Each structure stands twice: as C-alpha cells, then as structure tokens.
Amino acid sequence: MKYIGMDAHSKNSYFVVLSRNGKVIRREKVTTQEDTILEFVGSVTGPKKLSYEEGVMSQWLYILLKDEVDELIVCQPPKSKGAKNDWLDAAEIADLLRVNRLKSVFHSDDVLINLRVLISGYDDLLQEIIRSKNRYKALYREAGIPTKGEDIYEDQEMLLQLSTEQRQLVGSSLYDQLQLLELHKQKYVKQLDQNVQSYKPVKLLRGIPGIGTIRANHVVAVMVTPYRFTRKGNLVAYSRLTKHGRMSDGKLYGRKRSLGQPILKDAFRGAALCSLSGKNAFRREYDVQRAKGKSDKEARNKIAKMVAATVLGVWKSGKPYDDNYWEVTRKSNQSCCRHM
Secondary structure, three states: OEEEEEEEOOOEEEEEEEOOOOOEEEEEEEEOOHHHHHHHHHHOOOOEEEEEEOOOOHHHHHHHHOOOOOEEEEEOOOOOOOOOOHHHHHHHHHHHHHOOOOOEOOOOOOOOHHHHHHHHHHHHHHHHHHHHHHHHHHHHHOOOOOOOOOHHHOOHHHHHHOOOHHHHHHHHHHHHHHHHHHHHHHHHHHHHHHHHHHOHHHHHHOOOOOOHHHHHHHHHHHHOOHHHOOOHHHHHHHOOOOEEEEEEOOEEEEEEEOOOOHHHHHHHHHHHHHHOOOOOHHHHHHHHHHHOOOOHHHHHHHHHHHHHHHHHHHHHHOOOOOHHHHHHHHHHHHHHHHOO
C-alpha cells in the first residue's frame, strides 16, 4: 500500500508518496488542474490511499479523485508546530494517513450537492443582509435619530430626517442595497419552497414542529443521510448540542463541544424555540422540565436534543411526524420504571 499526502492550493498542488514503512518514495509539484492531478495520481502504481485537508476545493477534489484511489480521505487540518511549508504539510498528511491517525470529514457525490450550494448561498446572503441592516441603523443612531423595530428598513421617508446631504447619500445607497438583497432573498426562499417537492426528506422533516421548510432544507443539506449516525447521541454531538468532559488522572478539566456542524446546532435550537409557541410534545416536555426545576436554558437545550432525535427517527423510518409518539414512549418508560 502506498500513502499519498496532498497539499492543494488554487495554483499548485504538492504530493508526497510514502511506502508502508514511512519512506518517501516520491515528491512532485503539479498545477491544480484536472488533467495534471489525474496524471500524477494515475502514475502511482499499485494499491494507494490519498488524503488532503478540508478546504474550499475539497468537494471538487473529492469528485475528481474518489474513483482513482483505493481509499480517499478528506481530513481535518492536523495541528502542527514548528516549521511549515507545502512539502512538510503533504508529508505530514501522508504519514498520518499511514498510521490511521486522520480525522475524516464527510463528503458525498449525491444529488444533494446542488442543495448544499443553495444553502451556502442563502446563508451568505442572510449574513450580508444583517451587516447591511446594522450599517443602515448605525447611520441613524450616530445622528441621534430614534428608530423602532423593522420599520426603519421599509420606510424610505426616514432618509429625509438625516441632516446632511452626505448622510442622505450614504443612507440612500444602503437602503437600495437592502431592497436588492431582500429581493434576492425572496428568490432563494421560492427555490427552498420548491425543494419540498424535489427532495422527499425535506417534505418529510418540515412536518416536525419548529422545523419548517427552510430548516428542513438546511438539515437535509448538512446531514445528507440519517444512516451516518448509528444512534441519536452521535447526531446530538455532531450538532454541537452537548459538551464532553476533559479528564486526566480522574480530574475534570472543564467541558468542550466536539467538532461538528454549527448549522445543525442553529437549526435544532431554533426549531426548539419555535416549537414552544404551539401545543405539541416538545412544549409539553418543556413544561415538565421546568416543573422539575430546570432553568429555561436547560429546558430549551433538552428540547433541542429532542428535536434532533426526532429528525433522526422520522428520516430513518420514512414516516411522517406523530406528535403522540413521544407521549406513548414516555408513558411506557415510566411504566417500566415503576415495575423495576
């Protein structure tokens, strides 16, 4: 078996090939183009594994190379100290691949690629809208003009309250930007609504209280398949909804969240908060937690984990959400405890 470490950049890519004993067999620098990369990988004969760091080009490289090697691993960037250059990075990845010490990052080439592109663009647009709103509102605050709620972003006549021609010019520019961004947002939302018919999992998950269409699109785009997670605890950890203890010699040195997807964290926490405004199993469980003396934050975190577990169960089963399921399960568990 040969182990190939790759350090990819927009202009050039660096390869280091190791034997199973860790000896450097080959080093080569190629331009980052499909033909040159495939030519080099194809020239490495025999069984081979290849790895490179997660980055902007990861998905493109994954689709390009997945059928060219015996095993392809997209890895989290290793933490290195001391000297650093492209050859050392490639050699370190190859060596970690050889001793099976890399932490892989999930990638796939399924039909959800376009959905992930759409979600990424939608989230970037939302961030740009937030930044533009903050700049626009700050223009009024620094002039001592009071603002209330969202009306400021819709009432163009407020621009007349700005005292100078220069402020009005800046304000008018920001106002026009906001209107254009909101127009593009509606186009994204329309496409996300259409995905309910295009992607069966989106249609399935949107029926869970608090999830809705937009969050369902986010969850499906990130999770890709529920079978990545053997149990609900794996999904909860991947969604960064829980902290793991850091122990050494029997002493706890704090807690830290595992690496995962903040998109899922936002989706499940947002769904938990939205679900509390209705009459459903999540709201009833929230009331139970509060009655037990749990704080609002603790109770909502419990509900977020409950939402994650529900998403996993509904998606795996392929059956629509049943609000009574949690009630039946909880009563069954309580009955079992009484007979123990």
